[in-house]
Amino acid sequence: MDNKEEQKVVIIGGGFGGVSTALDLSKLNIANLKITLVSDKPHFEYHPALYRVVTGKSPLEVCIPLEEIFAGKKVEVVEDKISKIQLEDKVVIGQSGSKYKFNFLVLALGSETAYLAIPGLMEHSFGFKSISEAIRLKNHLHAVFAKCKTASKEEKVCLVHIIIVGAGTSGTELAGELALYTKTLAKNHDIDPTLVTIDLIEAAPQILPSLPSDIAKNIEKRLRFLGINIFVNRTLLKEEIREVYLKDMKMKTKTVIWTAGVAPNALLGRTRKFRTNQKGQVIVDEYLQAAGHTGVFVIGDGAAGKYSGMAQTAIADGKIAAANIGRLINGLPLIKNQPQKPIAAIPVGKSWAAVIIGKVRIYGTLGWVLRRLADLRFFASVLPLKKALLAFGSGKTLCESCPICLPESSMEQ
Ligand SMILES: Cc1cc2nc3c(=O)[nH]c(=O)nc-3n(C[C@H](O)[C@H](O)[C@H](O)COP(=O)(O)OP(=O)(O)OC[C@H]3O[C@@H](n4cnc5c(N)ncnc54)[C@H](O)[C@@H]3O)c2cc1C
Numbered sequence: 001m002d003n004k005e006e007q008k009v010v011i012i013g014g015g016f017g018g019v020s021t022a023l024d025l026s027k028l029n030i031a032n033l034k035i036t037l038v039s040d041k042p043h044f045e046y047h048p049a050l051y052r053v054v055t056g057k058s059p060l061e062v063c064i065p066l067e068e069i070f071a072g073k074k075v076e077v078v079e080d081k082i083s084k085i086q087l088e089d090k091v092v093i094g095q096s097g098s099k100y101k102f103n104f105l106v107l108a109l110g111s112e113t114a115y116l117a118i119p120g121l122m123e124h125s126f127g128f129k130s131i132s133e134a135i136r137l138k139n140h141l142h143a144v145f146a147k148c149k150t151a152s153k154e155e156k157v158c159l160v161h162i163i164i165v166g167a168g169t170s171g172t173e174l175a176g177e178l179a180l181y182t183k184t185l186a187k188n189h190d191i192d193p194t195l196v197t198i199d200l201i202e203a204a205p206q207i208l209p210s211l212p213s214d215i216a217k218n219i220e221k222r223l224r225f226l227g228i229n230i231f232v233n234r235t236l237l238k239e240e241i242r243e244v245y246l247k248d249m250k251m252k253t254k255t256v257i258w259t260a261g262v263a264p265n266a267l268l269g270r271t272r273k274f275r276t277n278q279k280g281q282v283i284v285d286e287y288l289q290a291a292g293h294t295g296v297f298v299i300g301d302g303a304a305g306k307y308s309g310m311a312q313t314a315i316a317d318g319k320i321a322a323a324n325i326g327r328l329i330n331g332l333p334l335i336k337n338q339p340q341k342p343i344a345a346i347p348v349g350k351s352w353a354a355v356i357i358g359k360v361r362i363y364g365t366l367g368w369v370l371r372r373l374a375d376l377r378f379f380a381s382v383l384p385l386k387k388a389l390l391a392f393g394s395g396k397t398l399c400e401s402c403p404i405c406l407p408e409s410s411m412e413q
Contacts, residue, residue, distance in 0.1 A: 061392065
C-alpha cells in the first residue's frame with residue numbers, strides 16, 4: 001500500500017484547456033492523486049464548428065458529454081459553477097455551496113462576450129460563443145424569415161438584413177455559412193433572395209486583423225463572391241431595437257450578431273491576488289502558474305499568453321499544466337511553456353477554407369478537407385475512435401424545428 005498523503009488537483013472548466021489538462025494528468029497515473037474537474041456544463045462545446053449549428057446542422061456535432069470523454073478515466077467530473085476562489089485557503093467554492101479543497105489548481109475558465117459599454121448592444125444583439133447562443137440565433141433567423149409572409153416590402157428588407165459585427169475568425173466563418181443558408185431560408189419561405197443582405201462590419205482597416213493582409217484579401221474576395229458586403233474601419237456606436245448606428249452610417253435591421261468583443265472570464269478578475277494585464281488576462285510565469293502562486297495554473301483564454309484566444313493554445317497549455325503538476329509532485333524541475341503559433345484554418349462557405357501553416361497558404365476545397373480533418377482529429381483525441389466518428393458524422397444531420405423549413409421529421413444532407 002502507498003502511504004503517500006492524497007494530493008488533490010482541482011481543474012475548473014470543461015473546455016479545451018480543462019479537458020486537455022485532465023486527460024493528460026490521468027495518463028500520468030500518479031498514485032494518490034485525486035483529479036476533479038468542475039464545470040458549469042455537463043458537456044464540452046467544440047466552438048470551431050459552432051457556425052454549423054447556426055445554419056441547421058445538429059448540435060450533437062459540437063457537444064460532447066464530459067462523462068463520455070472521461071469514461072474509464074480516473075477523473076471525477078462535477079457539475080457546478082465556481083463563484084469564488086480563495087487562494088490563501090486553497091479552496092474554491094461553487095454556487096451549489098460545495099467547497100473544493102486543492103493542492104493544485106488549474107483555471108481553464110475561457111472567455112465571455114464583452115459589450116464594450118456600447119448602448120443597447122447587450123439587450124438587442126445576438127452572441128455567438130456557445131451552443132445555446134447559436135440555437136437562439138438560428139431560431140431567430142427562422143422567425144424573421146417567417147414574418148416576411150405578412151410584411152410589406154420595406155419591412156421585408158429590414159427583416160432579412162443581417163449584420164455581423166466583428167470580422168475575426170468567428171464572424172468571417174459565420175458570414176460565409178450564412179450566405180448559403182439564407183438562400184435556402186429565402187427559398188423555403190418564398191422570399192425573393194435578392195432582398196437578403198448580409199453585412200460584415202470590422203473596426204480595423206482589414207477583415208481578420210490578426211492575419212497577414214494577403215490572406216485577408218483572398219478571404220475577402222471569397223466573401224464578396226458569396227454576396228457578403230464588407231465594411232472596414234467602422235465602429236459600432238449604438239444599437240436600438242430596429243436600427244444600428246455605425247461610424248458615419250445607420251442601418252435598419254432585426255439581426256445584429258456581435259462577435260467583436262471578448263474578455264477573460266470575470267471570475268479571474270474578481271479573484272484577489274491575481275495580477276492581470278490590460279485585457280484582464282492573468283499574468284502567468286513561464287510554467288503557466290499565476291505569477292507568485294506556485295501550483296496555481298491559469299491556461300487558455302484567461303492567461304496572458306502570446307497566442308491566447310485559440311483552442312490550440314488552450315490544449316497545449318493544458319498539456320504543460322498537467323506535466324508540471326506531475327513534476328511538482330515528484331520534485332522535478334518544471335517544463336517551460338514554449339508557445340507555438342496556432343495554425344489558422346478558416347472555413348468560408350460550402351467546401352472552401354483558407355489554411356495557413358507557417359508560410360504555406362492553402363485555399364479552396366483542399367483547405368476545407370484539411371480543416372474538417374483537423375476537426376475529426378480533435379474528436380479522436382478526446383474520444384474513442386468509434387465515438388469520435390459518430391460525433392463528427394452527426395454534423396451531417398439537419399436539425400430544424402421550423403415547420404416550413406423541415407416539413408418532414410428529419411432529413412439527411
Ligand atoms: C465561434 C467560435 C469559433 C472559434 N473557432 C476557433 C478555431 O477555429 N480555432 C481555434 O483555435 N480557436 C477557436 N475559437 C477559440 C476557442 O474556442 C477558445 O480559444 C477556447 O475555447 C479556449 O479554451 P479555454 O479552455 O480557455 O476555454 P473554453 O473552451 O471556453 O472552456 C471554458 C470552460 O469553463 C466553463 N466555465 C466557465 N465559467 C465557469 C465557472 N465559473 N465554473 C465552472 N465552469 C466554468 C465553461 O462552461 C467551459 O466549459 C473559437 C471560439 C468561438 C467562440
